[in-house]
């Protein structure tokens with residue numbers, strides 16, 4: 158960690174959904190990083206990353222949107238970019254790896270972006286927030302900032318696809334990642350070991366095939382319930398939507414389905430760091446986490462839903 | 466699926482197979498049909514042709530059957546198959562190239578009709594869902 162008086166600065170890419178349905182992810186990221194003395198600076202003029210990495214190898218068009226963001230990082234006099242959204246991370250990182258390893262693709266993109274004053278030369282690194290917390294902050298240092306230890310809280314850490322696949326972007330084991338469990342432990346909570354932590358939630362099928370998502374949500378949340386988790390934490394707003402909002406569909410599919418709150422890992426961090434409700438925004442969760450947090454004695458009765 | 470296949474060297478070199486190998490960047494003949502890709506596929510229950518069968522049919526140049534398969538739209542690019550394939554074949558890339566073969570045909574044969582979604586559905590869906598679906602399922 159940097160000098161005591163001067164907070165470290167870090168270029169930050171929120172992504173589209175963090176400015177819409179997932180402002181709880183954005184607010185809790187910014188406020189918990191401030192508690193760690195890291196000032197996240199939102200990238201100027203960022204654009205949508207494109208959401209998915211195109212898997213074809215004969216067309217570089219889909220790399221233009223991510224590369225434009227990497228140019229903005231250079232324009233901000235930075236050499237690395239942090240994002241908390243697993244999908245943005247995956248797309249930005251994969252495009253970066255692709256253009257770094259293919260000079261012809263990079264030249265084509267720079268030609269296409271000829272109106273940009275800055276050329277991209279593969280000279281920016283893309284980091285996920287969890288990676289930053291583990292490798293730069295360190296979980297031991299992070300634990301020192303905890304003012305409200307999440308004692309007794311049983312947490313299922315869900316990774317989904319994008320943090321662990323493909324191996325070029327993974328910063329942890331593909332089949333049994335532990336970085337979120339180690340974070341949760343540093344916050345004083347108890348991570349649970351459950352079978353479905355890297356099983357896909359069904360992703361964009363939620364748009365026109367919610368019945369497919371209901372089945373995935375039933376299986377994933379069911380496996381966390383099997384290990385007596387109180388709640389689940391995620392790093393992707395699409396996983397969050399599917400696992401939280403689609404619980405209504407899961408209940409229609411399986412009458413024995415039981416609800417479980419789904420939070421962003423940054424919300425859990427902000428809670429443990431003593432941040433207040435505007436940084437937590439639990440009012441945006443579909444399944445209300447307050448009953449279970451109150452039952453564990455982690456929030457006061459006064460921390461209530463929906464500030465007017 | 467009742468299909469009679471005549472395997473000749475001419476067939477194996479058909480332009481369809483070459484096209485799939487080019488778009489996906491994969492060598493289809495590396496697959497030895499262990500089935501691991503299908504065993505871990507989260508969408509297998511919703512598929513008419515399993516991932517390992519897709520690879521076999523692609524090796525054999527079964528263009529029409531593959532492009533008509535529901536599976537190519539059900540695969541959600543979770544990459545579980547890719548990360549587990551003992552032959553390092555990127556099955557998801559092969560399936561993406563099948564989708565692209567349909568979407569690039571110029572027929573606007575889209576698999577998602579976003580304008581037909583109900584206003585209620587549109588009101589709750591986050592941009593990450595709609596944009597990724599359109600990127601994957603529309604031309």
Ligand code: SF4
Nearest residue numbers: 496498499500502550
């Ligand atoms: S896992 Fe690989 S080798 Fe095995 S059937 Fe699938 S594609 Fe073929």
Ligand code: SF4
Nearest residue numbers: 506540541543544546
């Ligand atoms: S990438 Fe597609 S085929 Fe492979 S495991 Fe995932 S859904 Fe199945």
